[in-house]
Amino acid sequence: MMAEKNLAPEAGAEGELTLERVNVAPAQTWNRLRTNDITLTVPARGRKGDVYFSLPRLFEGVECGMGGAVTDWVESQARGARYVEVPRDEKREEPIVVAVGSGDVADTGVMVRAGAEATIVVAAGDLTKVTGSSVRSGTSASLLRVIVEAGARVHLHEYVRVGSDQQHLESVGISAARDARVDVHQYLLGGGTVALGLACDLAGERARVDLGCRYHAGSTEVLDINEVVRQRGRNTRSELSYNGVLEDAAKKGLRTTIDLVHGAKGAQGNEAETVLVLGDDVVNKTLPTILCDEDDVAGNHGATIGSVSPEQLAYLADRGLSRADAEQLFVSALYEDALMHAPCPEARLLIGDSPQLTETFDEVEEA
Numbered sequence: 034m035m036a037e038k039n040l041a042p043e044a045g046a047e048g049e050l051t052l053e054r055v056n057v058a059p060a061q062t063w064n065r066l067r068t069n070d071i072t073l074t075v076p077a078r079g080r081k082g083d084v085y086f087s088l089p090r091l092f093e094g095v096e097c098g099m100g101g102a103v104t105d106w107v108e109s110q111a112r113g114a115r116y117v118e119v120p121r122d123e124k125r126e127e128p129i130v131v132a133v134g135s136g137d138v139a140d141t142g143v144m145v146r147a148g149a150e151a152t153i154v155v156a157a158g159d160l161t162k163v164t165g166s167s168v169r170s171g172t173s174a175s176l177l178r179v180i181v182e183a184g185a186r187v188h189l190h191e192y193v194r195v196g197s198d199q200q201h202l203e204s205v206g207i208s209a210a211r212d213a214r215v216d217v218h219q220y221l222l223g224g225g226t227v228a229l230g231l232a233c234d235l236a237g238e239r240a241r242v243d244l245g246c247r248y249h250a251g252s253t254e255v256l257d258i259n260e261v262v263r264q265r266g267r268n269t270r271s272e273l274s275y276n277g278v279l280e281d282a283a284k285k286g287l288r289t290t291i292d293l294v295h296g297a298k299g300a301q302g303n304e305a306e307t308v309l310v311l312g313d314d315v316v317n318k319t320l321p322t323i324l325c326d327e328d329d330v331a332g333n334h335g336a337t338i339g340s341v342s343p344e345q346l347a348y349l350a351d352r353g354l355s356r357a358d359a360e361q362l363f364v365s366a367l368y369e370d371a372l373m374h375a376p377c378p379e380a381r382l383l384i385g386d387s388p389q390l391t392e393t394f395d396e397v398e399e400a
Contacts, residue, residue, distance in 0.1 A: 053102075055100050058288035060324055089116065095180065096232040129143060192371065211237030222383075230260065252281050262302065264300040268298075274306075289321050
C-alpha cells in the first residue's frame, strides 16, 4: 500500500533559517571541543496556500537522528509526504527508493508489517539521468521514518554524493519490535556539507541492528554523523562499524551512542571505527559513547585513526606504485564496494562516474 500526493508549485518568498545545534548526541562532551553538534543554514520557503499530505500520526513517535528541529524543517519544506506499507508476511522484491535530487526535500514513512521483508534505498545527489531535471545548487534533505513490526526484516541502503557547492541533510528514525532485524548500509561519498543522523529504537525483545558506514571526504568538505541506538528490549543486539578515508583539509565529526536502557537485560552493543587520514590539514573528531542503566549487559567501543603504514607503502612501491597511487587504492576500493553493492539504478548512477573508480560503470554493469 502506498500513498503519495504531488502539490502545487512553491508559494511565498524564500528566505533562510539557521538550525542551531542539531545532530546532537544524547551525552555531550566539553563544549570547547565543538564535537557535540553542528549548526546549519537552510532555505525556508513559504508554503502559504499549499496542501500538505502528512504521514499517519504513529510516525510522530519515531525518534530521528538529527533531532526535532530538522524533522520540523523537513515537514515544513517538503511538498508532501510519501507513505509505503509492506503487508504482513510479504517479501517485497522491488526496493522502496527515495530519490533526492539536488535541491529536493523528501519526507518518507515506511511501515513494515509483522513477518514482512523490505529493502529501502535513499539515493541523494545528481539524479538528472533519472528525473530529467536540471542540477541545482543549494540544500537537499531526506527524512525517513521506518516502523518494523515483530519478526520483520529491513535492509536500508543510504547513498549520498552531492556537489562541492551543495549541502545535504539526512535524518533517519527506526523503531524495531520483537525479533525484528534491521541492517543498514551507508555510503557517504562527498559533498560540500553532508550531515547525517540515525536513531534506532530496539524496543522489542531480541531486536537487532547491524550498521556499516563507509565514507570519503576530501578538499574542504564537511561530514557530520550522529547515530544513536537505544536498546530497550531484553537480549537486543547492535553492531556498528565505521570505515572511512579523509583527504586534504576535510572535516569529519562522528558521534555514536549505544544506550543500554534500564530493563534491557542481556543486551549487547559494539561500535568500532577505522579512519585513514591522507591529508596534513584533516580535522577528525570521533565521540564513541556507551550509556548504561542496567546490569547484565555488554557494551564495547573503539576507534583507530592513522595513515598508510610504511610497510604497506614499501610493499606497493616494490610493485611500481607511488605513495599517491597507493593511497588512492584505498579510496577507489571504497567506491568500488559502494558500486558493487548498489541495489538499484539510482544508487549506481550516483557513483558510476566517480573519478575515484578504477572500473567504469559500464564495466560493472556488464559483469
